[in-house]
Amino acid sequence: MERRADELGAAAPAGPVLGEAAEAFLSRDDLDPATSRSYGQTLRRLRRTLGDRQPLASLTADQVTRVFTTTWGEAAAATWNRHRAAVRSFGTWASLDDLAAGLDRRAGTRPRARPLDPAQLDAVWSLPDLPLREETLWRLLYESGAGTTAVLSLNVEDLDLDDRRARSLGAWVSWRSGTARLLPRLLAGRTRGPVFLSDRRPGPARTPGASDLCPDTGRRRLSYERAEYLFKQATRPLDPARDGYTLRRLKPPHRDR
Structure with a gap:
């Protein structure tokens, strides 16, 4: 049991992890409630897919791209761009390399909704x-x-x-x-x-x-x-x-x- 405890201790990630960083990012005073909710949707998906214990320093643009492709690959341009903006803001705040490097901004193609008659x-x-x-x-x-x-x-x-x-x-x-x-x-x-x-x-x-x-x-x-x-x-x-x-x-x- 002592050896197992040592192994677990050695496996503990050094530095901040994704879950803790996401919580700190969303709890900032300069985020209004609507922005915090929007950003929170994006970060919850990253956390569920990659895990809260993912070391923040090892988070890469390739990982983010895979999550986006799987989750929002067929989403409308506005939805894709909203999640892309959220992950870019998070990456800038966390001083990481551009996490959205593999995510091109999509041009909006949705037609204007016709009001109900x-x-x-x-x-x-x-x-x-x-x-x-x-x-x-x-x-x-x-x-x-x-x-x-x-x-x-x-x-x-x-x-x-x-x-x-x-x-x-x-x-x-x-x-x-x-x-x-x-x-x-x-x-x-x-x-x-x-x-x-x-x-x-x-x-x-x-x-x-x-x-x-x-x-x-x-x-x-x-x-x-x-x-x-x-x-x-x-x-x-x-x-x-x-x-x-x-x-x-x-x-x-x-x-x-």
């Missing part, structure tokens, strides 16, 4: 057994014309229910009567934390930062990926292609986001 919107609002959270989120996206990230970043304490507006990511998000009718029911007396919450509490290994956790319920902020998935699943029967609509199509036709 009035008949399609009526069908969305008429979906049976529509959960309160989804109905409120979709109404707010439509009435405000704001981006999904900005709306999901809203906190209860930032809402001005009387004036029907809130500040998010440096811009105002305003809404109309449909959202105003739903918001008080969704909040149910909550005064702090994210407006839109996940269905369940996170496990011990996936606890988010305090800014993304509701202090009253213990649930985390609803993610963009989950919100998009639920909208596509709910609208699949309404879509002639049976793919389901994307949240970007809730944009009012007369507004720019």
Whole structure:
């Protein structure tokens, strides 16, 4: 047993490791909550694939390229570039060689989303057994014309229910009567934390930062990926292609986001 303990001690990595460095990087005061969440998605994938005990000094651009190719090889340009920017920022902070050296920036080719027409919107609002959270989120996206990230970043304490507006990511998000009718029911007396919450509490290994956790319920902020998935699943029967609509199509036709 002593020999085994010596072997384990000898195998312990010298210097900082990936998991610890990622936590330190994301906990910086100069990162706003939205950026921290975005960067955290990228670094969580690296940590899961390479391991938290990966010595930081041995992390290479080739390893990062393999993770990106496997995980986001078929992703849209915007998604690929967002993860690429995150790993570049992390590498610069950690004083490593360019971790994105093997990752070319992709040109955006996604066509502009066509807003749902009035008949399609009526069908969305008429979906049976529509959960309160989804109905409120979709109404707010439509009435405000704001981006999904900005709306999901809203906190209860930032809402001005009387004036029907809130500040998010440096811009105002305003809404109309449909959202105003739903918001008080969704909040149910909550005064702090994210407006839109996940269905369940996170496990011990996936606890988010305090800014993304509701202090009253213990649930985390609803993610963009989950919100998009639920909208596509709910609208699949309404879509002639049976793919389901994307949240970007809730944009009012007369507004720019």
